[in-house]
Amino acid sequence: MRNMPRLRDLASTVRSKNAGVDHITFDIIFRERANFERVRDAKVITPEVVCRLLRITPDRITDFVVFEPANAIKFTIRRERPSGSPGERDVFGSQQYAPLLDLEVP
Amino acid sequence: MAEVTILCPTGHLGFTPLEKDSFLAGCELKPDFIIADSGSCDIGPYPLGADGQASPESWQRHDLEIMLLAARRLGVPMIVGSASDTGTDRGVEQYVRLIQDIAAEHGLAPFRLAAICSELSREAVLARMAAGAKVRGLDGRPDADPALIQRTDRIVAVMGAEPIAAALREGADVVIAGRASDCALFAAPILNAGMSEATAYYAGKLMECASFCCEPFMGKESILGRIAEDDIRITAMHPGQRCTPASLASHAMYERRDPFREHVLSGTVDMSACRYEQLDEKTTRASGARWIPAAQPMAKLEGAGKVGERRLAIVGMREPYMIANIDTAIAWARARLHERFGAPEEAGWQVFYHLYGRDGVMGPMDPAPPANPHELGIVVEALCGDARRAEEICALAARNLFYARLPEVKGTAGAAALMSDEVLAGKPGYEWTLNHVIPVASATELFRTRFLAVDGTTRKAA
Numbered sequence: 001m002r003n004m005p006r007l008r009d010l011a012s013t014v015r016s017k018n019a020g021v022d023h024i025t026f027d028i029i030f031r032e033r034a035n036f037e038r039v040r041d042a043k044v045i046t047p048e049v050v051c052r053l054l055r056i057t058p059d060r061i062t063d064f065v066v067f068e069p070a071n072a073i074k075f076t077i078r079r080e081r082p083s084g085s086p087g088e089r090d091v092f093g094s095q096q097y098a099p100l101l102d103l104e105v106p
Numbered sequence: 107m108a109e110v111t112i113l114c115p116t117g118h119l120g121f122t123p124l125e126k127d128s129f130l131a132g133c134e135l136k137p138d139f140i141i142a143d144s145g146s147c148d149i150g151p152y153p154l155g156a157d158g159q160a161s162p163e164s165w166q167r168h169d170l171e172i173m174l175l176a177a178r179r180l181g182v183p184m185i186v187g188s189a190s191d192t193g194t195d196r197g198v199e200q201y202v203r204l205i206q207d208i209a210a211e212h213g214l215a216p217f218r219l220a221a222i223c224s225e226l227s228r229e230a231v232l233a234r235m236a237a238g239a240k241v242r243g244l245d246g247r248p249d250a251d252p253a254l255i256q257r258t259d260r261i262v263a264v265m266g267a268e269p270i271a272a273a274l275r276e277g278a279d280v281v282i283a284g285r286a287s288d289c290a291l292f293a294a295p296i297l298n299a300g301m302s303e304a305t306a307y308y309a310g311k312l313m314e315c316a317s318f319c320c321e322p323f324m325g326k327e328s329i330l331g332r333i334a335e336d337d338i339r340i341t342a343m344h345p346g347q348r349c350t351p352a353s354l355a356s357h358a359m360y361e362r363r364d365p366f367r368e369h370v371l372s373g374t375v376d377m378s379a380c381r382y383e384q385l386d387e388k389t390t391r392a393s394g395a396r397w398i399p400a401a402q403p404m405a406k407l408e409g410a411g412k413v414g415e416r417r418l419a420i421v422g423m424r425e426p427y428m429i430a431n432i433d434t435a436i437a438w439a440r441a442r443l444h445e446r447f448g449a450p451e452e453a454g455w456q457v458f459y460h461l462y463g464r465d466g467v468m469g470p471m472d473p474a475p476p477a478n479p480h481e482l483g484i485v486v487e488a489l490c491g492d493a494r495r496a497e498e499i500c501a502l503a504a505r506n507l508f509y510a511r512l513p514e515v516k517g518t519a520g521a522a523a524l525m526s527d528e529v530l531a532g533k534p535g536y537e538w539t540l541n542h543v544i545p546v547a548s549a550t551e552l553f554r555t556r557f558l559a560v561d562g563t564t565r566k567a568a
Contacts, residue, residue, distance in 0.1 A: 018361060019363045020244070020541060055470060067355075069380065078245070083148070084151045084537070085535070086413050086458065086535040088150070089460065089467055089469050092148050096468060
């Protein structure tokens with residue numbers, strides 16, 4: 001199992017961003033259809049994986065979609081508190097995707 | 107009109123200055139409308155709550171000037187929505203003033219300006235609630251009660267295309283709108299041309315962020331949309347960008363929970379059956395949107411309320427033992443704060459320690475915070491209703507790290523490094539209190555339109 005590629009090697013875009021004031025949405029987009037299908041079919045990204053990776057409970061995942069027209073996998077999580085409230089760490093929600101980059105793809 | 111062409115130069119007017127070259131290239135193609143959104147919730151609740159802008163006025167003016175001069179030269183309408191970041195009445199009036207100033211400065215011939223306000227007073231919302239209107243929470247929030255409205259400092263309702271379309275039909279050459287759905291700005295002229303809501307709002311959704319729907323990634327570059335019924339063609343205007351099926355489809359899901367549905371005041375655009383095809387090197391065609399009219403039109407309300415005054419301090423840490431035991435040190439510091447100022451909830455204060463170098467960006471969501479970072483940068487954030495008290499709490503929250511009593515600290519002259527022994531004044535803390543919808547009988551009833559004649563020639567002479 002050495003040299004298994006990581007998500008960062010196969011996806012062309014991995015991003016997170018506010019979706020309204022109460023959610024952060026994550027998009028993983030592939031330029032190559034084959035890479036998209038490989039990650040999709042190997043179930044590299046599932047709600048269970050997201051819960052484990054971001055250390056959140058399943059009820060915080062509000063949406064999970066395989067978006068075929070864009071060769072993309074997309075999921076959305078509820079924020080701990082509305083964006084920009086006191087104690088905010090990431091007003092735009094734009095740096096929360098980092099842990100996804102190292103996911104291994106069989 | 108069988109086809110409407112729209113030029114969009116920026117996804118957030120004024121946030122950073124737009125790029126002029128691709129915009130002027132788009133103007134060469136003689137668009138029928140020039141349209142840009144100027145607002146966002148991404149900037150956090152402070153600008154709405156405090157009714158301030160998030161962008162420098164000189165950048166807003168820069169963008170408005172380039173758009174206005176082109177629109178008047180081409181003789182086509184210009185539409186700007188969510189004026190000055192928040193779309194409050196302040197934002198609308200500021201942009202009206204800027205348009206008047208730019209017209210005067212350039213001696214522009216007379217034109218008609220429509221200003222559409224969308225701010226709602228607390229009293230207006232409370233009166234609707236008292237009359238039986240249910241202000242329903244979105245995204246899992248509870249419905250609003252009067253107490254929630256009372257602690258909201260400022261409220262805007264989000265308009266759909268209808269008030270803007272009406273202003274255009276009445277001959278507006280420039281529309282400055284308060285808070286509006288981004289896509290509604292584009293939908294308004296498309297609806298006036300007789301096309302369906304599906305085509306109109308879908309085209310708007312695709313175009314609202316300008317060059318973000320093209321590749322490679324570039325901000326603030328123009329795109330041109332040629333819109334016919336169920337046939338939306340988007341072209342990148344920057345020589346180095348292309349609009350591709352992948353870039354356009356991936357934009358359709360940008361910054362939204364659900365890639366298939368876009369909700370506006372009078373209904374929902376269903377994008378689940380949309381198709382994308384490359385037409386030429388720089389152009390992609392989109393089609394297949396469906397429209398689901400709302401059984402009960404609902405206007406979205408955005409509101410922000412003040413939490414307290416905010417103070418910040420910056421502390422560094424290098425000693426490995428302190429770093430390894432930082433949570434214990436923070437607990438010790440918090441206990442001292444509690445002793446002096448009382449329990450946070452009862453005494454009305456909050457302190458946050460942001461641990462940059464460990465999990466400052468992700469907090470509890472970080473799957474692998476390092477156990478032994480080389481050094482820590484700690485931002486102490488304190489909030490309290492009273493400014494002097496906030497300052498005192500922040501100072502003590504920071505200095506208590508300096509004096510933290512842990513048994514094995516070797517450096518007894520200070521357990522932390524102070525970048526400077528000072529407390530910085532942050533902007534007051536606000537929170538998004540309203541992310542709700544309210545039922546409306548008509549799509550225009552919450553919005554107030556007034557027309558102004560702008561004559562740059564007389565003002566210049568005066």
